[in-house]
Amino acid sequence: MAKINQSLGEFIIENQGEFKYSSGELSRLINSIRLAAKVVNHKVNKAGLVDILGTAGNSNVQGEDQQKLDVFANEVFINTLTNREIVCGIASEEEDDFITIKGRNEKNDNKYVVLMDPLDGSSNIDVNVSVGTIFSIFRRITPSGTPVTIDDFLQPGVNQVAAGYIVYGTSTMIVYTTGHGVNGFTLNPSIGTYYLSHPNMKFPEDGHIYSVNEGNYVHFPQGVKDYIKYCQKEEDDRPYTSRYIGSLVSDFHRNMIKGGIYIYPSTSKDPKGKLRLLYECNPMAMIAEQAGGKASNGFQRILEIQPTTLHQRVPFFSGNTNMVEKAEEFMSNAK
Numbered sequence: 568m569a570k571i572n573q574s575l576g577e578f579i580i581e582n583q584g585e586f587k588y589s590s591g592e593l594s595r596l597i598n599s600i601r602l603a604a605k606v607v608n609h610k611v612n613k614a615g616l617v618d619i620l621g622t623a624g625n626s627n628v629q630g631e632d633q634q635k636l637d638v639f640a641n642e643v644f645i646n647t648l649t650n651r652e653i654v655c656g657i658a659s660e661e662e663d664d665f666i667t668i669k670g671r672n673e674k675n676d677n678k679y680v681v682l683m684d685p686l687d688g689s690s691n692i693d694v695n696v697s698v699g700t701i702f703s704i705f706r707r708i709t710p711s712g713t714p715v716t717i718d719d720f721l722q723p724g725v726n727q728v729a730a731g732y733i734v735y736g737t738s739t740m741i742v743y744t745t746g747h748g749v750n751g752f753t754l755n756p757s758i759g760t761y762y763l764s765h766p767n768m769k770f771p772e773d774g775h776i777y778s779v780n781e782g783n784y785v786h787f788p789q790g791v792k793d794y795i796k797y798c799q800k801e802e803d804d805r806p807y808t809s810r811y812i813g814s815l816v817s818d819f820h821r822n823m824i825k826g827g828i829y830i831y832p833s834t835s836k837d838p839k840g841k842l843r844l845l846y847e848c849n850p851m852a853m854i855a856e857q858a859g860g861k862a863s864n865g866f867q868r869i870l871e872i873q874p875t876t877l878h879q880r881v882p883f884f885s886g887n888t889n890m891v892e893k894a895e896e897f898m899s900n901a902k
């Protein structure tokens with residue numbers, strides 16, 4: 568764990584946990600994400616003081632108004648990943664198509680692709696509520712030395728070599744997995760280092776929080792309506808507590824610490840759901856499973872869904888295994 572080096576008065580952070588299992592290149596890639604997160608964190612913390620609030624005046628491929636912080640975070644992560652010479656391609660919520668990175672020697676021989684939601688929880692930016700960043704990392708599947716193709720990005724979530732999120736909250740944390748458990752690091756902004764504050768994160772045995780935007784209740788599928796009524800019924804360990812922050816990263820992170828289920832179902836407004844499979848649901852699903860939880864679309868394991876398009880949306884149920892399975896039961900019974 569951390570050791571205090573009296574002469575430097577600094578924490579010497581031993582990168583335990585994640586680096587034991589990841590290759591040098593993957594470690595360097597994750598380090599570049601940690602660096603970019605520090606830059607975004609610096610801006611998020613000043614959002615009210617510098618001109619970073621409000622909309623950027625254009626919309627993204629999703630048809631959503633891009634917030635200035637969406638655009639800023641997108642640029643920081645793309646520039647950092649490009650300059651670090653480790654990725655051969657990047658896909659982002661804020662980019663219509665994927666970006667090909669040739670590499671310094673123009674040989675297209677970098678090994679990894681990154682898919683990301685550079686700023687998650689955009690509706691919370693202007694109201695000073697926590698937001699996040701989500702990332703997903705795959706090894707390319709097309710031949711090295713050739714430009715990446717869409718196939719490198721449309722891989723099922725089970726192929727991810729790493730996945731994680733940053734939550735810019737009361738503290739800034741980066742939480743990620745390389746397939747051998749989940750580790751959480753808290754940023755010490757005064758010296759710019761990350762401290763392994765949450766080693767080997769696991770969902771608690773049980774959860775008593777359900778997190779869903781109940782304002783959409785009338786538009787929910789019957790199975791979700793039935794599950795919400797189940798959560799609210801006075802019986803056994805219920806009623807559960809309802810908590811909804813409105814940023815996936817924050818709602819998911821709270822559930823990992825306290826136990827709970829997060830649901831963004833299909834609605835009549837968003838028949839496929841709102842969350843994107845490739846750079847929101849897949850990475851969060853890998854973390855959920857690595858932390859002993861579960862993630863599905865209400866019927867099928869998220870990580871086994873074969874993607875068809877870069878920005879496709881899926882319904883998303885994730886959290887404590889027993890809670891997700893109970894919700895799936897209501898979904899199946901309502902079919």
Ligand SMILES: O=P(O)(O)OC[C@H]1O[C@](O)(COP(=O)(O)O)[C@@H](O)[C@@H]1O
Nearest residue numbers: 684686687688689690780813814815
């Ligand atoms: O406001 P709604 O419809 O409840 O949606 C909230 C969800 O939308 C999101 O903000 C979508 O993510 P982006 O902000 O990255 O577009 C999630 O973070 C959040 O869980």
Ligand SMILES: [Mg+2]
Nearest residue numbers: 684687688847
């Ligand atoms: Mg998002």
Ligand SMILES: [Mg+2]
Nearest residue numbers: 660684686687
């Ligand atoms: Mg976003």
